[in-house]
Amino acid sequence: MMEKKLLKKTTPRKKIILWTFIGFVTLLAIFPFALDFYLQKKLPDLINEKTPYKVVLKDFNLSLLKGNLTVNDLEITTKNPKDQYITQINGKIKNLNITDVSIWKAVFSKAYHADQFTLTDSDIKIKLAALKKDQKPSNKKIDLHINNIALHNVNADVENGRGKTVFRGQNININLKDIKQSNDGNKIPIAFSEFKIDAENVQIGVNEFYEINAKKIYAANKTLQLVQFHLKPVQAVAKYNSKNVFDFSTQNLAAKDFNISQDSLIVSDITFTQPDLKVYSTGKNTVDKSNNSKEIDLKIGLKNITFQKGKINVFQANKEKTASVENFNFKMNDIVFDKNTVKEKIPFRFTKHDIEAENIYFKADQLQAVKIKSIASRNANITIDGFQVLALGKSNIKDVFSVSTDQIKILNNKSRFIGQKLDIKLDGIEVNNPSVQITSATKNKKKNQKDTTPPPFTAHVGFIRINNGKVSQKKQNIEKLAVGKIDLKLDKIFSDTELFKKDIPFKTEKNYVDAKNIRLDAGKYYYLKVAEIKSTGKNTDISEFNYLPKYSRAGFSKVIAKESDLYTIKVKKINIKDHNTQLGKNSSIDLSKISIDGLHCNIYHDLAPPDDIAVRYLFSKKLRDVKIPLFITEISIKNSDLEYEEDAEKSNIPGKLTFNNFQALITNVNNAKIKGRPTIINTDASFDFYGKAETKVNWKFDVKDLADKFTIKGDVQKLSADNVNLFVRPYLNITLDGNIDYLKFDYYGSHDGIAGKFYFKYNDMYVNFLNKKGNERKFLNTIANWFVKNESKGEPGHVVIDKKREPERSFFSMLWQGIMEGLKKYLI
Secondary structure, three states, X not given: OHHHHHHHHHHHHHHHHHHHHHHHHHHHHHHHHHHHHHHHHHHHHHHHHHOOEEEEEEEEEEEOOOOEEEEEEEEEEEOOOOOOXXXXXXXXXXXXXXXXXXXXXXXXXXXXXXXXXXXXXEEEEEEOOOOOOOOOOOOOOOEEEEEEEEEEEEEEEEEOOOOOEEEEEEEEEEEEEOOEEOOOOOOOOEEOOEEEEEEEEEEEEOOOOEEEEEEEEEEEOOEEEEEEEEEEEOOOHHHOOOOEEEEEEEEEEEEEEEEEOOOEEEEEEEEEEOOEEEEEEOOOOOOOOOOOOOOOOOEEEEEEEEEEEEEEXXXXXXXOEEEEEEEEEEEEEEEEEOOOHHHOOOOOEOOEEEEEEEEEEEEOOOOEEEEEEEEEEEOOEEEEEEEEXXXXXXXXXXXXXXXXXXXXXXXXXXXXXEOOEEEEEEOEEEEEOOEEEEEOOXXXXXXXXXXXXXXXXXXXXXXXXXXXXXXXXXXXXXEEEEEEEEEEEEEEEEEXXXXXXXXXXXXXXXEEEEXXXXXXXXXXXXXXXXXXXXXXOOEEEEEEEEEXXXXXXXXXXXXXXXXXXXXXXXXXXXXXXXXXXXXXXXXXXXXXXXXXXXXXXXXXXXXXXXXOOOOOOOHHHHHHOOOOOEEEEEEEEEEEEEEEEEEOOOOOOOEEEEEEEEEEEEEEEXXXXXXXXXXXXXXXXXXXXXXXXXXXXXXXEEOOOOOOOEEEEEEEEEEEHHHHHHHHHHHHOEEEEEEEEEEEEEEEEEOOEEEEEEEEXXXXXXXXXXXXXXXXXXXXXXXHHOOOOOOOOOOOOOEEEEEEOOOOOOHHHHHHHHXXXXXXXXXX
């Protein structure tokens, strides 16, 4: 009985639980349908009541189980269009269809995933909500992913909270399939297996500084076409945190065989028609680099890229145009840009290129600009026509250049960057008909020279040729240098980072220079004229060398403050053979031989200006004071003439010494600064004194002897008294009559004076004393000649002279005084 009672009590409880469970399951089963039914009836009302928006729609269909939504003839407006803190949405939608959307994820996980999104015949305008005061923008990314997107005949206008365009377009037709997204900022953020895009009047806000405009975009079947594409800056130039601002447009951009994935962008052909690049300098030397970009993990490959009829203009911060290219055509093949190439100086690789550009202009600074008529570069060969460097003004502290050339050719250019190192390889450089004009600074500004280290590089250039060049230099409108024609050839040129730091920053295996019609301003009183210089480095030939005064003799005497010699030097031929000359930081002059043929040298000295009482050093001292090490094994002079004229104050005619048919051999010219080389200079000279008297001279001195000791021997045969009078008369106011068989001297000396033996053989010698007017003083002549030995018979003995040197007199003046001293002892 007890068991039956318990059984009766338990049975109703089970029924309650069972029915409750059944009811709950039934409720769960019918809830989506009930919710579907409820939303089907009430969703528009809920949106109108609970949101800032008002919607009117013809019908819609929602399936929570399938995740499908279909809306037809929807019109949406924002209730309060003046409320900037809500997103403003206004527009009309003919049809909206979303399939397989995860509604429960959207509600509970804020994840918006769908298989298909389709929008048809719609016109939508959206303005995103503005940030409230002190509200910071959210960096949280929205979890949104749609596998396929289709837009048909859609007009869209999206702005941010500040009214800046995010996206705008008309007649938009898009079909994207199998969309894949990437959260890796170093890769392409979106990729798809199939795409088709067709839109007009597109405007995209890239960021707060740039926007993209395109009149038409069409992409389908792996092709892309952009009509009137424009990357446009939207802020004032000064607001950009960069050194330059870019404005790029092109009438047409066409790409073929366009393949895009998350890891790569591969394009077979891309062509820009009438591209126009404008670069605006912000004037900022440094920029904020706090937001450094990450290393990319992306490969971009372009089989062929072409720019047709392009233009480039560069403007400074003050809107001044400083560079331009009016018309350029550019083609490059096999371009690769990836995580490896981006680390190099040129962040991409390529195999071939063709470049044509016209009317190129570049302003380097306020004084100089470069102008080029055209450049053509086909693979490894570059041709530059009409190259010019323009002088825009003059400067007191900086030289200004004007350069023009008909053509420059760069042959077989294989230069490239290897990592961060530039490897320059050229078969050759050829420059035709260059003309260089230099306007020198009027003041010499001292520069604080700092050691500058160039970027790492090596350079191998097969040859450099300069053909038919001209050079001129002016300072304050006065010509300082002119070269009428110059041809230059350098073979096998090499340089690198270390060599570049030296005074001569390159080496050559061979070189040849041929310069003609040279004129050089050689200082205050002289200029230099040379008909031609030919040099191979080891051998140099100079023709018609002329060192000429700027003034006449009378004019020169007026402009000098003290007595000074006036030189006129003309040489028909000079040959220089180099032994081991070094130029640069450790320069030295080391020559095998200098040959001088056809020298004519005239030295004129006017005694009217005030005496120059400065100390005159002997040649050994002057050579020791030469800082650069010097050694010339041999100097030969032949077929030459020397003249020395001295105009004594109040004399009737100038004194004159002539040395005709002058020949000389000078050995071991040095300054005792090259170790192991001889220091004794020996000179053997022969000439016709006054054109008739055969003369031989030997002169020796040791450069390293600080006392400047020397020896000099001379032998003059058959000297005419008439010739001697040319020099004796102006100084002693006397003339000599008679015959001179020979004059010999064997002297030695130092910087203190000259001494030695003097030999003189003559006969029928008579001395004539003259008055100030040049007339004979007969009574004085008769008295004086009683005391003159009028002849020396047989081999005479010698007289010994010892003459102290006057420090302000030159070596040759001291030698002449020694000869005069000997004459006095013989004659009087």
